[in-house]
Structures are given as C-alpha cells and as structure tokens.
Amino acid sequence: MQSAARAPNPRCDTILPVQVLFGKDLDDLGNIFFAPDIHVAGTFPTGYGEENDFCIRAQDAGFALAFADDTYVFHAKSKSFGKERRDALSKSGSAAIREKHGAAKFEALAQKVANLRAMDLVRRRVNQALGSAPEALSAEAATWVLRQKVLFLLPVGGGGGGAHSVVQEAAAMRKLGVEAKVAVRNQHYFKYVNDYRDMPEVDDLFTGFSDENVVSTAQAFDVVIATIYSSVALLEQVVKHCPWILPVYYTQDYEPMFFETGSENWSEANASYALIPDALLMAKTDWIRQQIESRHGVEVQKVEPSLDHDVYHPEICAGKDQSRICISAMVRPSTPRRGAGRTMELLARLKASHADRIDIRIFGCDSEADDFKALEQDFDFTNHGVLTRPQVADVLRRSDIFLDLSDYQAFGRTSLEAMACGTVPLVPEAGGGDEYALHKVNALVADTGDVEACHALLTDLLQDRHRLGRMQLHAMRTASRYSPRRAAMSELLTFAPALAARRNKYPDPVRPKVVLVPGLRGADHLQITGSGYVRLLCPYLQDGLATSWEITVLHDGTLPEPGSADVAILQRDLLRGFRDHFGPWVEAWKARGGRLIYELDDDLLDSRALKDRGYEEDTDALRARVQAYAEAADLI
Numbered sequence: 001m002q003s004a005a006r007a008p009n010p011r012c013d014t015i016l017p018v019q020v021l022f023g024k025d026l027d028d029l030g031n032i033f034f035a036p037d038i039h040v041a042g043t044f045p046t047g048y049g050e051e052n053d054f055c056i057r058a059q060d061a062g063f064a065l066a067f068a069d070d071t072y073v074f075h076a077k078s079k080s081f082g083k084e085r086r087d088a089l090s091k092s093g094s095a096a097i098r099e100k101h102g103a104a105k106f107e108a109l110a111q112k113v114a115n116l117r118a119m120d121l122v123r124r125r126v127n128q129a130l131g132s133a134p135e136a137l138s139a140e141a142a143t144w145v146l147r148q149k150v151l152f153l154l155p156v157g158g159g160g161g162g163a164h165s166v167v168q169e170a171a172a173m174r175k176l177g178v179e180a181k182v183a184v185r186n187q188h189y190f191k192y193v194n195d196y197r198d199m200p201e202v203d204d205l206f207t208g209f210s211d212e213n214v215v216s217t218a219q220a221f222d223v224v225i226a227t228i229y230s231s232v233a234l235l236e237q238v239v240k241h242c243p244w245i246l247p248v249y250y251t252q253d254y255e256p257m258f259f260e261t262g263s264e265n266w267s268e269a270n271a272s273y274a275l276i277p278d279a280l281l282m283a284k285t286d287w288i289r290q291q292i293e294s295r296h297g298v299e300v301q302k303v304e305p306s307l308d309h310d311v312y313h314p315e316i317c318a319g320k321d322q323s324r325i326c327i328s329a330m331v332r333p334s335t336p337r338r339g340a341g342r343t344m345e346l347l348a349r350l351k352a353s354h355a356d357r358i359d360i361r362i363f364g365c366d367s368e369a370d371d372f373k374a375l376e377q378d379f380d381f382t383n384h385g386v387l388t389r390p391q392v393a394d395v396l397r398r399s400d401i402f403l404d405l406s407d408y409q410a411f412g413r414t415s416l417e418a419m420a421c422g423t424v425p426l427v428p429e430a431g432g433g434d435e436y437a438l439h440k441v442n443a444l445v446a447d448t449g450d451v452e453a454c455h456a457l458l459t460d461l462l463q464d465r466h467r468l469g470r471m472q473l474h475a476m477r478t479a480s481r482y483s484p485r486r487a488a489m490s491e492l493l494t495f496a497p498a499l500a501a502r503r504n505k506y507p508d509p510v511r512p513k514v515v516l517v518p519g520l521r522g523a524d525h526l527q528i529t530g531s532g533y534v535r536l537l538c539p540y541l542q543d544g545l546a547t548s549w550e551i552t553v554l555h556d557g558t559l560p561e562p563g564s565a566d567v568a569i570l571q572r573d574l575l576r577g578f579r580d581h582f583g584p585w586v587e588a589w590k591a592r593g594g595r596l597i598y599e600l601d602d603d604l605l606d607s608r609a610l611k612d613r614g615y616e617e618d619t620d621a622l623r624a625r626v627q628a629y630a631e632a633a634d635l636i
C-alpha cells in the first residue's frame with residue numbers, strides 16, 4: 001500500500017463509508033463528532049449510518065474528505081451482526097440518513113460515490129504493485145529479472161530530461177548486474193560519452209547504430225525499448241526480424257501534444273502507441289498513462305521515476321547567501337511549451353518588486369541565440385548557458401527556488417532534481433507533477449499561464465523565510481524516495497513476466513555467435529577504422545543476417561572471452577597492450593571450440609608503403625604478428 005500511494009491523498013467530496021480523517025483543528029472535529037443531534041435516541045441503529053452522517057456534517061462544516069491510500073483496513077463484513085441483522089440495520093440506517101439529510105441530497109452524494117474515479121488509479125497501482133512484486137512472479141518470470149539483456153533506443157542528441165532518465169536507469173541496471181546498453185546514433189556517440197563522463201564504464205554503456213544496422217545492433221538483446229515516438233518504427237523493424245525480442249515503449253510524455261494536429265510529426269507520434277500491437281508500454285506518471293489509455297485504448301504499465309542522487313544532492317556549503325534568496329529557472333526558447341517568454345516576464349517582475357532581496361540565475365540557452373534575445377531582459381540576472389548535469393546541479397544547490405513555467409510537465413525532472421538539491425520548485429498544475437509536488441508543502445503548484453498568480457504565490461513565499469526553509473526540508477525528504485536503482489528494479493520486474501510469456505510464444509532460435517574485432521585507431525576515444533566499417537561492420541551487420549547469426553562488435557580492442565562465441569573475426573592488428581595476450585588467448589579460444597577468421601589488408605606486409613603512409617612502429621614486428629594471426633586462423 002505504501003509503495004502504491006501517491007501524495008496528496010485522493011480527495012472525495014461525497015461520502016466515505018469507512019474513513020480515517022486527518023485535520024489540524026481536532027477540537028472542531030470533536031465538536032462535529034459530539035454534536036448533540038448525533039445522540040438523539042433512535043437516529044441511527046447500532047453499527048450503521050453514523051459514519052456517513054459524520055462525513056456529511058464534517059463536509060458541511062468546511063472540512064475536506066480524503067482517502068488514506070497508504071492504509072489497509074481489513075473489513076470483516078458481517079462478523080458483528082450476522083447477515084440477517086446486518087441487512088436489517090443497513091436498511092434502517094439508510095432510511096434514517098435520508099430522513100435526516102434529505103433523500104435528494106443523499107441520493108446525489110451516493111451517485112457521486114458510484115461514479116467516483118479518484119480511487120481507480122489507486123486500485124490499479126495497488127494491483128500492479130502486487131503483480132510486480134517478486135512473490136507474484138512465476139518461477140519462469142523470476143529467472144528473467146536479472147539475466148535479461150536490455151537495450152534502450154535513444155535516437156536523439158540528448159540533453160533533455162527524457163534522455164537523462166534513460167541513461168541513468170540503464171546505468172542502474174548495469175550496477176544490478178544486468179547487461180544493459182543505450183543505443184545512440186553514430187553521430188551522437190561521442191557527445192553522449194562526454195556528457196556522461198562522470199558515469200563508470202561510460203564507453204561501454206553507449207553503443208552506436210544507424211537506421212541500416214539497428215536490427216543487428218539489437219538482435220543480441222532480450223528486451224529492446226523505444227524511448228521516443230520516432231524510435232518506435234525502429235523497434236518495429238527489430239521485432240519484425242527478431243520476434244523473440246520483447247518490444248517495450250517507454251512513453252515519457254504524451255508526444256502528440258508537441259506538434260500541430262495533423263502534421264507529419266503529430267501523425268507519427270499519434271500512431272506510435274499502437275504501431276506494435278503486442279508491445280509493452282510503460283510510463284513514469286499516472287498522467288501519461290491516463291493520456292494514452294483514454295485516447296488510444298492501450299494499457300500502459302506504471303514504473304518508478306528515477307533521480308540520480310550522486311549528482312543531485314544538497315550541500316550545506318554550496319555558496320548560498322543567507323541574506324538573499326536565489327531564484328533559478330531553465331529558459332529554453334527553442335521549445336515553445338517550456339514557456340520561456342513568461343518565465344523571463346515573471347523573473348523581471350520579481351526583480352522589480354523585490355529588488356536587492358533576490359538574485360536570479362537562468363540556464364538552458366545561449367545568450368547570443370536570436371530566440372533568447374527576443375525575450376524580456378531588462379533586469380539583472382546571470383545566464384549560465386547550456387549546462388551539463390553536474391553544472392545544473394551546482395546551480396540548483398545555490399538556489400532557494402526553482403521556476404518551471406512550462407505549459408505542462410509530463411513529469412518535470414528538473415523540478416524533482418531541484419528538490420533533491422534542497423530547492424523549492426514552482427511546477428505546472430497541468431501534467432504529472434503531482435507525482436511528487438505538494439502545494440505549499442514541498443513545492444508551489446501553479447497555473448503557469450497566469451504570471452500574475454505565480455508572482456503572488458512567490459511573493460507570499462519570499463516574505464516568509466522560515467516557511468521557505470521548512471518547504472526545502474520537505475522537498476529533500478520527498479526527493480529521497482526516488483533513485484535509479486528503484487526505477488531500474490521496477491522496470492526489470494515489469495519486463496520479466498512479459499518476456500517469459502513472449503519466449504513461450506517466440507522461442508529464441510539457437511544462432512551461431514560471431515564476434516567482430518575490427519581495426520581501431522585513437523587514444524582517448526577509440527574509433528573503428530574506415531576499413532573496419534567497410535570490410536566488417538557493413539557486411540556483417542546487415543539486418544537480414546540477424547535471424548541466422550548473433551553478431552556482436554568489440555569496440556575496446558579486447559579479445560572475446562573463450563567460450564563466449566563460436567567465431568571471432570580479427571581484423572588487421574591488435575592494439576598495444578593486447579598483442580602479448582594473443583598466443584594464450586587463441587589457445588584457450590580453440591580449446592573451447594571457437595574458430596578464428598583473420599581479415600587481412602595486404603598492405604600490412606608492404607613495409608615501404610606503410611612507412612610512406614606514416615606508420616611509426618616496427619614493420620618487421622608487424623609482419624611477425626600478421627604471420628602469427630594467419631597461422632592461428634581457420635580462415636583468412
């Protein structure tokens with residue numbers, strides 16, 4: 001129940017047949033409970049009616065009713081009275097409450113209860129929590145949880161919250177011992193490696209792909225995940241050639257809202273949810289689930305959001321000036337729904353009304369960008385530009401309040417990251433921010449289209465430093481509930497039963513395993529040589545081969561583990577540091593039944609031509625290594 005609960009508690013403006021009520025003013029509640037008319041003899045029979053009467057009168061007195069969705073009450077039904085007496089008491093109590101409050105009022109309230117949808121999501125979350133618990137998994141599904149191989153398809157340049165989610169959750173899976181990778185387009189590979197250099201084994205976390213070899217890139221994995229509408233067609237291609245792979249769509253927003261209705265991008269996004277009929281869809285907020293399920297009629301599984309506390313954390317000595325309040329905001333005019341114009345308008349108004357009491361910092365765009373220059377700038381602020389994750393965290397740690405004036409947020413990752421840094425966010429009331437944001441408790445929840453209302457909320461908070469500090473503590477407490485590991489486990493537990501069912505329907509064929517060891521160059525960042533692409537990757541990574549061969553590529557210069565594959569194809573020469581290992585390796589490789597193919601460029605034997613092209617190593621030593629590779633090979 002606790003894991004499925006979401007704050008705030010679901011509200012009800014009607015009758016609660018069984019309730020736990022919380023209120024600050026318990027004396028007033030007591031006055032309602034002990035009101036004289038409740039003790040009028042015969043008003044209600046024993047055991048029935050008084051709880052509904054209490055709820056009606058509490059609401060009439062101005063109190064709100066809510067479900068305690070983190071609490072389970074075992075209702076033993078008719079244990080107290082037995083069925084016959086219960087039926088009589090229920091009928092008598094129903095008549096009494098109608099007489100007291102009026103039949104029309106009671107019937108209207110009862111109808112609202114019948115049509116109440118606030119608890120539908122709670123029931124679904126509880127069912128899913130029970131269904132995804134390890135105890136609920138079949139023996140077959142349980143075996144897949146930590147041995148499944150997972151690939152995220154991320155065909156975008158990165159930098160946004162959705163990409164951060166994918167990367168940190170894949171990294172968390174790897175820490176759990178799961179083989180997980182993020183496939184990015186070849187032209188984006190080094191950008192991702194540089195952006196996430198703070199993560200361990202980042203070079204191996206990412207793998208490059210193109211539209212032409214997406215199937216061969218994915219074919220060795222058990223679960224392949226589309227992460228944006230434009231990657232679903234790629235996933236469809238993978239599943240077409242490799243039906244044993246479980247297709248998953250990580251729906252991180254309701255993306256048709258990004259585009260003009262009827263446009264090409266809108267059409268592709270709108271069709272993405274049902275493009276692969278048997279795909280598993282998942283989302284991190286109930287808001288995303290509701291949008292997709294209500295509009296497209298497909299089921300979406302709820303998984304946990306993630307937050308990287310190694311990057312986003314509070315720091316007492318972060319440089320906050322206790323005499324001033326720092327307000328930060330992400331300003332990204334290139335994305336209209338992020339509300340860059342009204343963000344700068346609000347910041348200007350805050351600076352005008354609070355002058356020297358506040359400092360303003362923004363990030364997310366270049367000061368020289370034309371779309372930024374068109375915004376309000378006639379006030380003092382610091383623009384930190386486009387930042388990496390650690391740099392964003394540093395700005396958030398030095399802030400007291402963070403503003404997100406987006407039209408809506410499907411989740412609002414930066415606001416949660418701000419909370420983890422000890423900063424109170426202002427979040428849009430539209431969207432999925434209610435996953436974590438409690439108005440005036442750990443955040444300000446606002447109509448972000450109303451700049452005046454946002455200004456009033458912030459002004460009220462700026463005038464009460466003690467309340468701001470209290471909200472910051474609540475924000476940190478809320479953020480502590482989220483972690484990449486928890487998110488990764490929720491995803492793996494969601495995948496496992498679906499993967500087990502898929503393998504029953506589409507068994508993974510036994511395919512010979514081939515490992516490509518292409519020629520490499522470079523020092524800090526190893527790159528496959530041109531001939532490596534032309535002579536190995538291009539021919540062997542064709543999609544048509546995926547159903548017959550399981551092909552992987554080693555990008556780090558190492559040799560495959562003996563016994564891990566049937567065939568290794570070695571090209572040109574090994575890197576320094578691995579050459580001395582070739583003799584013992586090939587002996588162990590063949591002892592485990594492996595075969596070796598040597599792909600030889602004949603110019604490696606032409607010493608003069610090598611020197612003319614700038615080869616600086618000993619050509620005689622190279623000739624000897626080539627001879628050793630050739631002699632050991634089963635095929636050249």
